[in-house]
Amino acid sequence: MQVLQNRINSFSSKPKRKQGKSHNIKWPHPEYFTATPVTLAEAGFYYDPSPEDVDNVTCYMCGKELSEWAEDDDPFDIHFKKCGKKCAWAVVRCGLRSDMDQKNKFVFTDKNRLPTSKPMEKARLETFTYDGWQYDSVKNHSASSREMARAGFVYSPVEVGDDLATCLYCGVSLSGWEPDDDPTEEHRKRVKSSGIPCPMFPDIVISKSYKDTTVPTKIHDGEEDEDEAPARAGSSTSKTPRSSHAKSTAKTPRSRARSSSKSRKATGEEERRGGGGGGGCRTRR
Numbered sequence: 001m002q003v004l005q006n007r008i009n010s011f012s013s014k015p016k017r018k019q020g021k022s023h024n025i026k027w028p029h030p031e032y033f034t035a036t037p038v039t040l041a042e043a044g045f046y047y048d049p050s051p052e053d054v055d056n057v058t059c060y061m062c063g064k065e066l067s068e069w070a071e072d073d074d075p076f077d078i079h080f081k082k083c084g085k086k087c088a089w090a091v092v093r094c095g096l097r098s099d100m101d102q103k104n105k106f107v108f109t110d111k112n113r114l115p116t117s118k119p120m121e122k123a124r125l126e127t128f129t130y131d132g133w134q135y136d137s138v139k140n141h142s143a144s145s146r147e148m149a150r151a152g153f154v155y156s157p158v159e160v161g162d163d164l165a166t167c168l169y170c171g172v173s174l175s176g177w178e179p180d181d182d183p184t185e186e187h188r189k190r191v192k193s194s195g196i197p198c199p200m201f202p203d204i205v206i207s208k209s210y211k212d213t214t215v216p217t218k219i220h221d222g223e224e225d226e227d228e229a230p231a232r233a234g235s236s237t238s239k240t241p242r243s244s245h246a247k248s249t250a251k252t253p254r255s256r257a258r259s260s261s262k263s264r265k266a267t268g269e270e271e272r273r274g275g276g277g278g279g280g281c282r283t284r285r
């Protein structure tokens with residue numbers, strides 16, 4: 001369930017667990033809910049229902065279970081609020097919105113959320129070590145989990161066992177890592193060549209032309225922040241991993257993005273709820 005698409009698919013495939021009689025259960029909520037299969041999957045959840053909890057989802061990383069979703073419940077906000085201290089996915093992915101201002105610009109009001117901060121680096125590292133990063137067992141491989149995390153990447157496989165890593169800030173996605181690849185340098189190069197700014201590299205000056213063309217990360221419906229910036233960035237850079245690594249190009253970056261477009265709304269929602277509450281949906285554990 002570390003693969004996004006597998007989590008999305010879990011909502012349409014037949015659930016097969018939980019007391020063996022969930023065969024007729026399917027995701028009960030309409031598409032206009034903020035929590036859709038895609039937004040939930042992006043936020044780390046897969047569908048994990050039982051006859052008693054037909055809309056129960058579970059986080060692939062921390063195991064958090066949530067059910068009883070209400071229309072405006074936002075999976076990102078709720079996951080971050082409930083698990084932002086312990087779940088690496090909640091930290092790196094679901095917390096992105098808290099790093100941005102109204103204009104989708106990264107502001108990082110919390111220093112522990114700075115891209116280069118130790119807590120963020122540690123959370124990124126966990127996305128690699130959660131299930132084992134293949135190059136950690138290769139002696140002297142430059143793209144170790146530690147270096148990948150330090151470079152700003154999180155593990156974001158599109159297929160089980162692939163080596164696709166993504167910077168959630170700028171959307172650069174790269175795979176086909178070779179022993180002498182320096183992840184930080186690879187990331188830096190992509191940011192420079194794409195002209196898409198990345199807060200991992202505030203020193204890289206982005207030309208005006210970029211700003212003119214991209215500022216409005218509004219391909220979607222203009223409400224979402226953290227999804228859009230990375231997402232659209234991803235679409236422009238991610239497919240061009242190192243030219244020398246032909247195989248990597250195959251990894252089309254995820255279709256992430258369009259997911260949580262209703263999130264802004266949920267922000268207010270969140271406040272109403274008051275800290276840690278988690279809104280309408282219910283925690284199972």
Ligand SMILES: [Zn+2]
Pocket residue numbers: 044059060061062063064079083087088089090
């Ligand atoms: Zn989690």
Ligand SMILES: [Zn+2]
Pocket residue numbers: 152167168169170171172187191198199200
């Ligand atoms: Zn980046």
